[in-house]
Amino acid sequence: MQTILEKKQSTEPSLIDPSTALEILEGKTQLLDTVKQASIPRMEHFGKKVRIHILDNVKNGHCPEDCGYCAQRKNANSGVQEYPIKSEEEILKEALEAKQNGAYRFCIVSAGTGPNDKMVERLSGTISKITNEIGLKVCLSAGLLDSSKAKILREAGLDRYNHNLNTSEAHYGEICTTHSFQDRLETIESLNSEGVGICSGLIVGMGETLTDLVDVAFTLKRLKVISIPVNFFIPVAGHAIKNPNALNPELCIRILSVFRLVNPDSEIRVAAGREGHLRSLQSLSLHVANSLFASGYLNVKGSEIDQTVEMILDSGFEPEWEGGDLRLDQREHIYSSGNIQNLYKYKKTK
Ligand code: SF4
Secondary structure (H helix, E strand, O other): OOOOOOOOOOOOOOOOOHHHHHHHHOOOOOHHHHHHHHHHHHHHHHOOEEEEEEEEEEEEOOOOOOOOOOOOOOOOOOOOOOEOOOOHHHHHHHHHHHHHOOOOEEEEEEOOOOOOHHHHHHHHHHHHHHHHHHOOEEEEEOOOOOHHHHHHHHHOOOOEEEOOOEOOHHHHHHHOOOOOHHHHHHHHHHHHHOOOEEEOOEEEOOOOOHHHHHHHHHHHHHOOOOEEEEEEOOOOOOOOOOOOOOOOHHHHHHHHHHHHHHOOOOEEEEOOOHHHHOHHHHHHHOOOOOEEEEOOOOOOOOOOHHHHHHHHHHOOOEEEOOOOOOOOOOOOOOOOOOOHHHHOOOOOOO
């Protein structure tokens, strides 16, 4: 099996400074000029490839934290189903299906403050099987972690851990009170020192300023983060974000471009909320981002894999994966001879 070797840390310097980043976000540049500028490092580091990530919530709800954006936070009463950790058999089956569907990476997400020793042991066993027996890359998102737990997970084969900054340090107190920005930084630093690649990004639209967004982009650069999910806030029922920002597709493209230009060799993911916030500009985002999710997000549905692959191919890009069947568009063409009569506005009835 071919294995795609990935960098663990970003090494390339930023291509813009904070004041230029702010000008882009303020709309002071021509959109297509900015996209063109950001497409250059995208093509240089990733060519025409797009990585498809598939998320699996292995444990949902029962969380004591109060992250304001999350449907699983304590007292959210969001209507989202809560369940204890899935069995290993179930997780392995879902990982295999994700691989067969063309996933590049399988993202295991477990709700909670952070895993205890027993949970780390359990997750290590599952990660080892997905990595070695199924042959699929894994990213784990399980909350706060110290370096001894990071070491156990790395020895089990984990090469990437997700721990988002979510927003800037200055804005963090507005979105969460049960843990601090510093707690998150410490987890990222523990993983960095153990040599685990970091996936860390943000959620745009939680009442932050454009300067906060610039701050996050450069903090991720300083932390050498190699994978950056750029999520766009989805107002789940029961959320506690005080003043969600109004987002529009053009601003979303500008934000993705800034994250690319500040972090030229990082995987930039157009993540949660792309369907609702980028809308008809989703395909334009692939000129600057090289990664996305298919089959939904933590607790909200999104585009299915066939639709996602179709968009990638229509935009002139190619899905990147290590195995499974290449699911090029297998659907019947809308204008095929078998379907054309179904499209007639006025059809003879005989
Ligand atoms: S983001 Fe994670 S830690 Fe925060 S409330 Fe949701 S499940 Fe809990």
